[in-house]
Amino acid sequence: MDLSRLSHLVMTLTIGLAALLVSTNIIGKVQLGQATPFHFISALVLGELLGNAVYDQEISITYILFSIALWTMLMYIIEIITQKFRRSRGFFEGQPSIIIRNGNIDIEELKKNNMDINEIQRLLRDNGVFSIRQVEYGILEPGGTISVLKKWQYTSPTNEDLNISQKPVFLPIALIADGEILKENLATIGHDEKWLMDQIKMHNLSRMEDVFFAEWQQDEGLHVISSKKR
Numbered sequence: 001m002d003l004s005r006l007s008h009l010v011m012t013l014t015i016g017l018a019a020l021l022v023s024t025n026i027i028g029k030v031q032l033g034q035a036t037p038f039h040f041i042s043a044l045v046l047g048e049l050l051g052n053a054v055y056d057q058e059i060s061i062t063y064i065l066f067s068i069a070l071w072t073m074l075m076y077i078i079e080i081i082t083q084k085f086r087r088s089r090g091f092f093e094g095q096p097s098i099i100i101r102n103g104n105i106d107i108e109e110l111k112k113n114n115m116d117i118n119e120i121q122r123l124l125r126d127n128g129v130f131s132i133r134q135v136e137y138g139i140l141e142p143g144g145t146i147s148v149l150k151k152w153q154y155t156s157p158t159n160e161d162l163n164i165s166q167k168p169v170f171l172p173i174a175l176i177a178d179g180e181i182l183k184e185n186l187a188t189i190g191h192d193e194k195w196l197m198d199q200i201k202m203h204n205l206s207r208m209e210d211v212f213f214a215e216w217q218q219d220e221g222l223h224v225i226s227s228k229k230r
Contacts, residue, residue, distance in 0.1 A: 015061055019068045045071060086178055094142030100135050103151065113140055124148065136169045168219070176214035179227060189216055200224065 081088050099109045099120065110116070121132070123146040129135060137149040152169050153160050159167075173185050175196060186196060200211060203224045212227035 015065065019065055022072075086180055096142060096147075097140045098137065099140050099146070100132070100138030103133070103136055105132065109140075115140070120146070137171050170218040172215045172217045172223075174213070175216050175222070176208065176211045176224075178213075179209050179211060181208060189218075 097109050097113055099106050099113070099115070105117075105120070110120070120138070123140075124130070124132065124135065124138070127146065127148045129148055129150070134150050134154040135148055136151045139147045139149075141147060149169065149171065152167055173189060175182055175186055175189075181193060181196065183193075186193065196214075197208065199222045200206075200208065200214070203222075203226075205211060205224065205226060205228075210226055210228050211224055213225040215223045217223070
């Protein structure tokens with residue numbers, strides 16, 4: 001075995017691994033836990049940068065480190081942008097899509113996401129749901145998973161078995177995210193900003209900026225998470 005090639009391989013893998021670990025810590029653990037298409041591409045490019053260096057001895061360690069550092073910096077800047085500017089998240093991270101609404105499959109949303117009924121059934125089975133009839137709402141997440149809100153009679157334990165009177169199921173609606181009012185969602189529930197401010201004051205908060213997140217559910221009212229340190 002060529003010792004120079006072997007030493008190059010050992011050095012490249014060792015330094016590359018260290019650089020990738022540092023890069024992962026800087027960019028954030030979201031790449032592993034909640035991978036969106038954007039995060040997947042980011043991880044793929046990092047792997048390719050190191051992989052190409054392993055098989056090409058003409059690529060120096062300096063080049064590898066510079067490439068990983070530059071890519072990490074770009075990814076970190078984008079992460080900061082998505083944290084500071086809520087509207088940028090849809091572009092970089094994608095938007096969730098409601099593909100099952102009020103127990104009915106939204107065919108148009110399926111077409112937009114290039115999905116078919118078999119894929120929906122597989123995703124539902126991953127959530128322990130083996131019949132679409134059990135689903136009140138199904139939300140396709142940017143990472144390709146589906147979040148399920150079951151119909152009343154199929155929640156566990158089964159309400160039918162307990163002879164509990166039927167209760168309608170309502171989808172929670174976010175009204176404030178990162179201190180910013182989601183005006184479209186507020187209009188959806190038929191209220192204005194004055195009503196929202198009155199609701200916020202009932203939670204002992206005097207400013208919208210003091211609200212990190214607020215969610216409305218018809219049968220339970222407004223749930224507020226304050227951004228103020230306690």
